Amino acid sequence: MSDARLEQADRTNDFAFKIGTVNGTGSASANGLIMQAIFRMGIPCTGKNVFPSNIQGLPTWYEIRVSRDGYSARTPEFDLIVAMNPATYERDIAEVRPGGYLLHDSSWPMTKEFLRDDITFLGVPLGEMCVREFKGARVRILMKNIAYAGALAALLSMDLDVIRGMIQEKFAAKPKLIGSNYKAIELGYDYAMEHFDCPLPIRLETMDATSDHVLMDGNTSAALGCVYAGATVGAWYPITPSTSLMDAFKRFCERFRKDSETGERSFFIAQAEDELAAAGVVVGAGWAGARAFTPTSGPGISLMSEFIGLAYYAEVPSVFVDVQRVGPSTGMPTRTQQGDIAAVAYASHGDTKHIVLFPANPQESFHMAVEAFDLAERFQTPVFLVQDLDIGMNDWMIPKLTWDDSFAPDRGKVLGAAELERIEKFYRYMDVDGDGIPYRSLPGVHPKGAYFTRGSGHTSRGTYTEDADEYTEVMDRLHRKIDSAASEVPSPAIEMREGASVALVTIGSCDGAVREAADILESQGVPVDYMRARGFPFDTLVREFLDAHELNFVVEQNRDAQLKRLLLTETEVDPARLHSVLDYGGFPMSAAFVAGEVAERLGLKVEETRVRPAAEEPEGAVA
Amino acid sequence: MTYIPKPAVRHPGLGANELGLHLRDYEGTISTLCAGCGHDSVTAAIIQAFYELSIPPHRIAKMSGIGCSAKTPAYFVDEAHGFNGVHGRMPALATGANAANKDLYYIGISGDGDSLSIGLGQFCHAIRRNVNMLYVLENNGVYGLTKGQFSASADVGSRSKRGVPNKSEPIDPVALALTLGATFVARGFSGDKQQLLPLLKAGLMHKGFAFLDVISPCVTFNDHVGSTKSYLYTRHHGHELVPVDFVPIRSEISASYEKGSRTSITMHDGSMVRFRKVPEDYDPTDRLSAYEHYRSLQNRGEVVTGLLYLDPGGEDMHDDNATTSTPLAEMAYEDLCPGSEQMDALMEEFR
Numbered sequence: 001m002s003d004a005r006l007e008q009a010d011r012t013n014d015f016a017f018k019i020g021t022v023n024g025t026g027s028a029s030a031n032g033l034i035m036q037a038i039f040r041m042g043i044p045c046t047g048k049n050v051f052p053s054n055i056q057g058l059p060t061w062y063e064i065r066v067s068r069d070g071y072s073a074r075t076p077e078f079d080l081i082v083a084m085n086p087a088t089y090e091r092d093i094a095e096v097r098p099g100g101y102l103l104h105d106s107s108w109p110m111t112k113e114f115l116r117d118d119i120t121f122l123g124v125p126l127g128e129m130c131v132r133e134f135k136g137a138r139v140r141i142l143m144k145n146i147a148y149a150g151a152l153a154a155l156l157s158m159d160l161d162v163i164r165g166m167i168q169e170k171f172a173a174k175p176k177l178i179g180s181n182y183k184a185i186e187l188g189y190d191y192a193m194e195h196f197d198c199p200l201p202i203r204l205e206t207m208d209a210t211s212d213h214v215l216m217d218g219n220t221s222a223a224l225g226c227v228y229a230g231a232t233v234g235a236w237y238p239i240t241p242s243t244s245l246m247d248a249f250k251r252f253c254e255r256f257r258k259d260s261e262t263g264e265r266s267f268f269i270a271q272a273e274d275e276l277a278a279a280g281v282v283v284g285a286g287w288a289g290a291r292a293f294t295p296t297s298g299p300g301i302s303l304m305s306e307f308i309g310l311a312y313y314a315e316v317p318s319v320f321v322d323v324q325r326v327g328p329s330t331g332m333p334t335r336t337q338q339g340d341i342a343a344v345a346y347a348s349h350g351d352t353k354h355i356v357l358f359p360a361n362p363q364e365s366f367h368m369a370v371e372a373f374d375l376a377e378r379f380q381t382p383v384f385l386v387q388d389l390d391i392g393m394n395d396w397m398i399p400k401l402t403w404d405d406s407f408a409p410d411r412g413k414v415l416g417a418a419e420l421e422r423i424e425k426f427y428r429y430m431d432v433d434g435d436g437i438p439y440r441s442l443p444g445v446h447p448k449g450a451y452f453t454r455g456s457g458h459t460s461r462g463t464y465t466e467d468a469d470e471y472t473e474v475m476d477r478l479h480r481k482i483d484s485a486a487s488e489v490p491s492p493a494i495e496m497r498e499g500a501s502v503a504l505v506t507i508g509s510c511d512g513a514v515r516e517a518a519d520i521l522e523s524q525g526v527p528v529d530y531m532r533a534r535g536f537p538f539d540t541l542v543r544e545f546l547d548a549h550e551l552n553f554v555v556e557q558n559r560d561a562q563l564k565r566l567l568l569t570e571t572e573v574d575p576a577r578l579h580s581v582l583d584y585g586g587f588p589m590s591a592a593f594v595a596g597e598v599a600e601r602l603g604l605k606v607e608e609t610r611v612r613p614a615a616e617e618p619e620g621a622v623a
Numbered sequence: 624m625t626y627i628p629k630p631a632v633r634h635p636g637l638g639a640n641e642l643g644l645h646l647r648d649y650e651g652t653i654s655t656l657c658a659g660c661g662h663d664s665v666t667a668a669i670i671q672a673f674y675e676l677s678i679p680p681h682r683i684a685k686m687s688g689i690g691c692s693a694k695t696p697a698y699f700v701d702e703a704h705g706f707n708g709v710h711g712r713m714p715a716l717a718t719g720a721n722a723a724n725k726d727l728y729y730i731g732i733s734g735d736g737d738s739l740s741i742g743l744g745q746f747c748h749a750i751r752r753n754v755n756m757l758y759v760l761e762n763n764g765v766y767g768l769t770k771g772q773f774s775a776s777a778d779v780g781s782r783s784k785r786g787v788p789n790k791s792e793p794i795d796p797v798a799l800a801l802t803l804g805a806t807f808v809a810r811g812f813s814g815d816k817q818q819l820l821p822l823l824k825a826g827l828m829h830k831g832f833a834f835l836d837v838i839s840p841c842v843t844f845n846d847h848v849g850s851t852k853s854y855l856y857t858r859h860h861g862h863e864l865v866p867v868d869f870v871p872i873r874s875e876i877s878a879s880y881e882k883g884s885r886t887s888i889t890m891h892d893g894s895m896v897r898f899r900k901v902p903e904d905y906d907p908t909d910r911l912s913a914y915e916h917y918r919s920l921q922n923r924g925e926v927v928t929g930l931l932y933l934d935p936g937g938e939d940m941h942d943d944n945a946t947t948s949t950p951l952a953e954m955a956y957e958d959l960c961p962g963s964e965q966m967d968a969l970m971e972e973f974r
């Protein structure tokens with residue numbers, strides 16, 4: 001939007017701001033407080049944590065987008081920046097949109113060279129006030145965070161009662177801290193009220209749009225999905241951004257899977273020595289009949305490849321959750337990307353192909369996690385739940401998760417003792433039903449169920465082979481088996497618009513940006529259809545959708561157009577119909593970027609789109 | 624190699640065990656290893672051990688990686704599930720399987736390449752984790768299956784078939800198991816079934832991680848003069864430090880033993896390990912004492928065998944985890960899913 005139009009627009013419950021702090025100073029709880037307060041005021045909001053791969057000392061940001069219309073994508077246009085980290089003043093100041101605001105600690109003078117006359121500087125002597133009011137260095141630093149939250153409360157017109165209520169809840173176990181937190185809130189609040197024209201035009205106003213919702217990240221919801229799916233064995237090796245998934249699983253299990261009297265636990269978590277071992281534990285547990293999973297990220301997937309091939313070929317149910325981060329190699333561990341799509345679809349050497357589920361938000365992460373276990377056991381194969389750092393670690397507003405108690409897990413074709421007793425002879429890899437899925441037996445159940453599981457060449461009877469025909473028979477069945485999953489994986493999300501001739505095609509967490517871009521384009525007279533792939537192998541609907549559009553913009557977050565390539569390989573769609581829109585620098589995608597790219601390609605001038613201003617080194621800004 | 628059905632021959636002179644099963648019922652398919660391979664003798668002893676212990680075949684889980692040694696689970700107990708996984712990663716598979724079903728008898732068969740090179744990390748961590756299993760390392764100093772390259776257990780100075788001496792220091796799995804905290808550490812020799820059998824039986828009945836290193840010569844690539852893993856070398860340098868007998872809980876203790884400083888140790892289930900001829904100054908339940916004895920004999924160039932260390936404490940990874948008594952794989956879904964009421968309550972905490 002042009003600056004002039006922005007000035008005139010009603011910015012109530014429609015703006016974005018970010019808070020720049022130093023990693024390890026305890027700002028996360030203040031930021032969480034702000035985010036939660038907005039949410040509790042009934043206003044749709046999303047929080048994105050832009051953090052460094054570091055424990056203490058490097059810059060970190062928390063971005064909050066408030067959207068009365070419920071848009072959740074990241075927006076790089078900030079109306080207000082709270083700059084608490086002098087090391088990033090220059091960059092933070094440069095990033096405020098013209099006409100916006102910069103809140104900073106005025107205890108020390110601001111570097112003159114950084115000053116801009118097209119934005120408003122709001123100086124609050126946070127440090128000074130906290131030194132006066134609190135004792136001890138650590139407390140002062142913590143309270144300074146709470147104090148900027150107080151100033152924001154005044155500037156944005158946050159409900160103070162909501163904030164007080166939250167502080168009370170948070171420190172219910174340590175009531176001594178309630179008083180000091182109140183005090184810090186008031187310091188910031190009172191100062192702002194006294195010195196500035198509060199509230200600003202960007203402001204909050206109570207709504208009723210969040211009462212059926214929760215704030216949750218996708219690692220938490222996926223972990224909850226694993227619990228509800230009945231997973232009992234989890235194996236992992238810590239890696240950002242998947243670590244919090246196992247943390248959450250453990251927390252939920254301690255709560256729901258521990259006998260309150262005996263202390264006995266109906267789960268087993270193995271913190272393995274590496275990802276190879278984590279994968280091995282999952283495959284071993286799946287083989288022995290437990291629902292087992294491992295959360296990991298790209299580097300872990302690379303290490304797990306050999307076991308993934310074994311599980312594919314020996315047909316062992318297993319669930320792999322890949323929370324993607326920026327690759328290749330170690331890449332940027334705390335930035336988001338969709339760089340593992342291709343790697344996961346055909347992970348491991350030889351002819352392999354896997355079932356993959358792509359959630360777009362934490363709500364889908366939950367449901368797809370549950371589904372992953374059903375699919376793994378039904379198809380006796382590894383199943384991948386592929387999300388990313390943005391979904392996994394950021395706070396999303398999602399509808400409250402619900403559970404249907406009539407749900408019964410699909411454990412697949414597993415022969416019990418009685419069935420084994422009845423049959424003449426059990427052959428592990430025989431296509432008895434003609435659907436490509438053989439029957440399975442578990443160790444310990446019945447002598448007749450015994451077979452020798454191997455990753456080496458085997459016949460449909462389960463015996464070793466080096467015979468071309470016997471080998472081929474099993475490989476061809478596996479091919480049919482996995483392809484038949486195309487209609488069983490989540491079908492693509494499709495939205496058609498009146499008069500649309502082009503389409504936006506996307507995957508995973510790009511969803512929010514792409515759907516918002518579709519709205520922007522429509523408001524500018526360019527209606528577009530929308531499809532998001534949710535499962536692999538692709539359902540026939542995917543091909544039909546692509547064929548129905550002359551031009552499909554494939555929007556994804558990786559350099560090599562992995563989704564597009566997968567679509568080309570798997571659907572044999574005419575390549576001329578697919579056009580890539582790629583953003584892979586590590587930040588969640590924005591609607592403005594998508595709309596801008598599409599408009600440019602279509603040769604349109606779209607008023608509403610604005611690509612992100614270069615924030616790096618503004619000219620002449622050297623202090 | 625193809626699947627070769629075995630002719631049904633009853634071994635004369637061997638009756639049924641407590642389950643009414645014969646030795647034949649514990650056999651597998653015919654071995655395709657080289658004639659005279661040490662691994663086949665280990666297989667024979669394993670068959671005998673399971674038979675004598677009267678373990679129901681289908682309650683056994685046979686785990687292995689890749690190698691000639693790793694193939695052998697196909698050659699014993701046909702009516703048990705086997706998992707021939709990937710090279711060096713058997714410990715992870717065994718950990719996972721055991722996590723899912725702790726009530727099976729887990730036997731893992733590995734080689735020196737499998738355990739000490741590609742799978743060294745997994746081997747160490749299975750010990751640390753204290754997986755309840757018998758881990759048998761069929762140690763021949765070479766990679767048999769890939770045609771005779773030195774493995775990490777090859778001694779300094781040991782010569783390859785072409786006469787080239789090994790110069791790298793060996794990784795000694797027994798010393799490693801002792802230092803990493805294995806609760807049962809033993810070494811046998813494939814050429815001495817009498818000694819091997821009680822070690823296998825005790826290891827199978829031991830609760831916790833039982834490690835059994837078996838010197839198992841590779842006749843094709845490492846049984847020549849100059850090799851320190853040959854039959855001849857092992858016979859000449861073998862030193863049985865602590866010979867044992869295994870007395871199952873069910874049987875009457877009627878065997879006769881040599882007089883001397885014999886001690887017996889009761890295992891977690893009441894069965895017993897009897898040490899014969901334990902040296903005066905050596906306590907097989909003391910890790911440090913075991914380590915010192917082992918190292919000093921080894922320094923004299925002896926291949927130390929026997930049950931070297933035993934901690935009969937009877938704990939494993941599930942005790943550490945406080946896992947429920949029902950194997951996790953057998954838990955009813957109703958007992959695992961928290962249900963809608965919990966979900967609704969939980970959602971209020973995310974507001």
Ligand SMILES: Cc1ncc(C[n+]2csc(CCOP(=O)(O)OP(=O)(O)O)c2C)c(N)n1
Pocket residue numbers: 689690691692693710733734735736737738761763765766767768769774
């Ligand atoms: C990842 C991988 N690398 C290499 C191999 C090739 N390979 C198969 S068996 C083996 C060595 C086996 O040696 P050992 O474990 O000592 O068993 P042995 O044959 O001596 O009984 C190797 C290197 C493989 N199967 N997988």
Ligand code: SF4
Pocket residue numbers: 655656657659660661662691692763767768840841842843844
């Ligand atoms: S190559 Fe060596 S280890 Fe392999 S089967 Fe032959 S003798 Fe045994």
Ligand SMILES: [Mg+2]
Pocket residue numbers: 734735736761762763764765766767774
């Ligand atoms: Mg070997």
